[in-house]
Amino acid sequence: MRYISTRGQAPALGFEDVLLTGLATDGGLYVPESLPHFSLEEIRRWRGLPYHELAFNVMYPFVEEAIPADDFRAMVKETYSSVFTHDAVAPLVQLDSNEWVMELFRGPTLAFKDFALQLLGRLLDYVLERRNQHVVIMGATSGDTGSAAIEGCRRCEHVDIFILHPHERVSEVQRRQMTTVSGDNIHNIAVRGNFDDCQRMVKASFGDQSFLGGKTQLAAVNSINWARIMAQIVYYFHASLALGGPDRSLAFSVPTGNFGDIFAGYLARQMGLPIAQLVIATNRNDILHRFLSGNRYEQHGLERTLSPSMDIMVSSNFERLLFDLYGRDGSAVKKLLEDAQEGPVSIEDYRWKHMRKLFDSAAVDDKATCEIIREIYQNNEYLLDPHTAIGVKAARECRRDNSVPMVTLGTAHPAKFPDAVEKSGVAASPSLPGHMADLFQREERFTVLDDDLKTVQNFIAEHWKYA
Ligand SMILES: *Cc1c(COP(=O)(O)O)cnc(C)c1O
Numbered sequence: 369m370r371y372i373s374t375r376g377q378a379p380a381l382g383f384e385d386v387l388l389t390g391l392a393t394d395g396g397l398y399v400p401e402s403l404p405h406f407s408l409e410e411i412r413r414w415r416g417l418p419y420h421e422l423a424f425n426v427m428y429p430f431v432e433e434a435i436p437a438d439d440f441r442a443m444v445k446e447t448y449s450s451v452f453t454h455d456a457v458a459p460l461v462q463l464d465s466n467e468w469v470m471e472l473f474r475g476p477t478l479a480f481k482d483f484a485l486q487l488l489g490r491l492l493d494y495v496l497e498r499r500n501q502h503v504v505i506m507g508a509t510s511g512d513t514g515s516a517a518i519e520g521c522r523r524c525e526h527v528d529i530f531i532l533h534p535h536e537r538v539s540e541v542q543r544r545q546m547t548t549v550s551g552d553n554i555h556n557i558a559v560r561g562n563f564d565d566c567q568r569m570v571k572a573s574f575g576d577q578s579f580l581g582g583k584t585q586l587a588a589v590n591s592i593n594w595a596r597i598m599a600q601i602v603y604y605f606h607a608s609l610a611l612g613g614p615d616r617s618l619a620f621s622v623p624t625g626n627f628g629d630i631f632a633g634y635l636a637r638q639m640g641l642p643i644a645q646l647v648i649a650t651n652r653n654d655i656l657h658r659f660l661s662g663n664r665y666e667q668h669g670l671e672r673t674l675s676p677s678m679d680i681m682v683s684s685n686f687e688r689l690l691f692d693l694y695g696r697d698g699s700a701v702k703k704l705l706e707d708a709q710e711g712p713v714s715i716e717d718y719r720w721k722h723m724r725k726l727f728d729s730a731a732v733d734d735k736a737t738c739e740i741i742r743e744i745y746q747n748n749e750y751l752l753d754p755h756t757a758i759g760v761k762a763a764r765e766c767r768r769d770n771s772v773p774m775v776t777l778g779t780a781h782p783a784k785f786p787d788a789v790e791k792s793g794v795a796a797s798p799s800l801p802g803h804m805a806d807l808f809q810r811e812e813r814f815t816v817l818d819d820d821l822k823t824v825q826n827f828i829a830e831h832w833k834y835a
Pocket residue numbers: 479480481512513591623624625626627628629630677678755779780
């Protein structure tokens with residue numbers, strides 16, 4: 369399998385290089401040159417498989433030229449049979465006669481990002497061991513990605529990880545999930561600034577890596593990394609097989625920020641899984657919903673909401689969909705996105721109509737988020753986190769056919785976001801699951817640094833493994 373850039377200029381790469389590269393050199397994102405396709409017959413044979421075996425079957429075509437089957441099988445098995453706390457890995461909970469939540473928060477950091485980052489850590493270490501190489505992961509986080517990346521890389525021999533978070537601007541649960549993980553290769557930096565300041569320093573460092581003295585290189589773990597998308601395709605197959613697929617279509621509603629998770633659902637459908645409907649669920653940061661409703665792609669200022677992991681102005685993975693909508697014409701994508709920097713853009717009517725056939729969408733504000741948390745708690749005694757709540761609400765708004773099972777992706781555990789639960793006025797306060805019950809007693813390790821590129825880069829240059 370070769371991977372090509374959505375902007376059409378960068379060289380095609382194999383899986384290993386795509387894993388280690390962030391953005392393509394032309395500023396685009398890597399996508400597979402062609403997708404594997406599974407017949408209904410083949411998918412049917414996967415019924416009843418444990419999660420890790422299903423995961424191997426779905427993902428192997430993407431890596432087969434780079435990794436021998438036995439090695440990949442072992443990594444996937446270790447990932448999905450050890451660190452997730454529910455035997456089903458991604459259990460389905462029924463809300464109403466034909467309505468479900470797929471709980472993707474049974475991993476170590478209680479959000480769906482564990483599905484990809486647990487595997488990514490293992491893949492990186494495997495490839496680096498083989499190449500006798502080392503990388504420094506540098507990332508900025510406003511919460512969930514940082515902790516999942518740290519958990520995913522804590523046992524890596526060949527990776528140092530530096531995560532920048534805005535000092536005193538992430539929730540205590542989120543901070544502790546990052547700073548209480550022990551390991552010589554884990555470095556938490558609290559920057560005296562905001563999330564954008566952190567992200568700016570990460571971008572600048574990727575652009576000019578000379579501060580590392582040529583002895584190691586940076587690697588990215590945000591969702592522009594193809595391997596993360598790949599791992600997320602699996603649970604769409606898992607849900608389908610659990611609910612009568614592939615002999616029956618399913619609908620999915622996906623709480624969306626960077627468009628990574630729902631793009632994986634789109635790929636699952638392209639690969640042959642019968643999916644009747646894909647709902648893009650956004651909060652007030654609703655650029656995608658506005659584009660789908662009115663064919664006007666326009667950036668607004670960032671709004672702070674009760675669902676912070678979806679507080680994103682521009683969804684980077686949307687570029688991967690645009691690439692397909694434009695018949696894989698990289699230069700057209702490049703032009704469109706450059707124009708979008710300057711002001712609102714529209715696309716040709718037939719392309720826009722095609723996109724509306726592929727997706728439905730809804731935007732849900734904080735008030736409606738709290739209402740649906742309350743309603744589901746009253747009717748089902750089930751507590752939703754605010755992100756999942758947006759998914760459930762959007763699912764109900766957009767549903768086309770009640771006979772098709774509707775599955776909302778449960779992206780986080782409610783204990784991660786106690787504020788929203790409290791604001792919704794339900795009489796329950798979510799408690800942390802057993803494996804994290806002592807989170808507030810654990811020792812924290814982090815370094816507070818000024819919002820200054822040189823200071824942060826010097827810290828990294830002095831603290832990575834072979835510095
Ligand atoms: C990251 C995240 C999202 C958004 O996922 P994307 O792949 O960026 O669209 C939604 N909910 C939670 C809890 C998250 O952590």
